[in-house]
């Protein structure tokens with residue numbers, strides 16, 4: 001297999017993790033890096049030593065040595081930058097959310113398909129040890145036919161800002177906590193459920209705590225909940241918040257306020273629960289992966305062992321680069337990105353209209 005020259009654009013927290021992903025993979029070469037912000041560029045260059053540094057991503061895309069681009073920019077730039085990269089003949093790994101809506105994502109899927117390029121959306125948590133072990137338990141039919149799941153990523157106080165407050169600005173983020181944490185929470189359950197086709201969505205978004213942060217613009221939701229029904233008869237309840245007065249059954253998060261990212265998937269033979277322990281305060285001792293199993297009518301609790309993955313961005317990058325080499329399909333595919341964005345569109349539409357939305 002051939003090593004792929006990777007160019008990164010956007011050098012904040014996820015951009016740096018992707019650099020480590022490239023360096024941790026035997027198939028990638030950290031060739032170029034780009035950011036508008038000179039201080040971030042310089043700090044990045046000292047730590048990761050890419051061969052070329054850019055302030056302008058058009059210039060990076062014009063470099064024929066760049067074969068694949070990893071985009072970690074504010075959300076509103078995901079679509080135009082991915083489109084430009086595909087037009088320039090580059091494979092793309094773009095951070096979540098894939099785009100601002102499903103229509104944009106359909107365009108990217110068609111563009112990548114027609115050019116024979118790989119499109120991949122960033123969802124590193126699919127590659128964690130606990131999620132992979134849960135997938136194996138589902139595949140071994142330890143749950144039976146999945147009929148229901150409940151997923152949440154809730155914070156009592158944890159509204160993000162980004163480099164200049166873009167996370168709470170609809171024109172640059174496309175939405176609030178739904179498009180930010182909701183993508184992770186919903187995908188965590190949807191992936192374990194086998195990515196069934198969504199049929200209806202009923203949801204409500206709220207904006208109750210803008211006063212907690214000093215944001216130049218705050219015109220997005222800071223919490224939401226809802227229900228998604230799938231064509232196979234299963235359903236998913238979700239709850240997300242950047243800020244809420246959460247009760248004390250929600251544990252302490254790593255920043256000291258309450259926080260929980262947990263996904264529970266039910267089948268008649270067993271229920272599996274995944275807790276993202278990376279988000280927890282060190283004082284909290286909740287197991288990462290637990291199976292609640294029916295054994296001849298008796299409910300047993302089994303802590304499932306799994307091989308921890310020290311850095312989830314490494315196997316994610318490895319899958320992207322192997323997909324470019326044509327040896328395995330991309331796990332975070334364009335087809336799934338379209339479906340995820342359809343779910344997100346329907347959540348916002350349902351909230352706006354005040355009733356359930358039927359997906360076509």
Ligand SMILES: NC(=O)c1ccc[n+]([C@@H]2O[C@H](COP(=O)([O-])OP(=O)(O)OC[C@H]3O[C@@H](n4cnc5c(N)ncnc54)[C@H](O)[C@@H]3O)[C@@H](O)[C@H]2O)c1
Pocket residue numbers: 009010011012013014015034035036037040055056057072073074075077095096097122123124161162163164166180
């Ligand atoms: N996978 C994850 O767990 C995870 C975690 C955090 C953020 N994200 C996603 O990553 C993306 C970036 O988030 P972040 O937290 O790094 O935001 P950030 O604001 O910290 O960083 C964005 C970077 O993009 C740069 N930038 C903005 N416009 C640019 C342009 N036109 N050309 C070049 N550089 C430009 C900024 O200077 C900044 O360094 C978001 O889409 C977010 O949803 C994913």
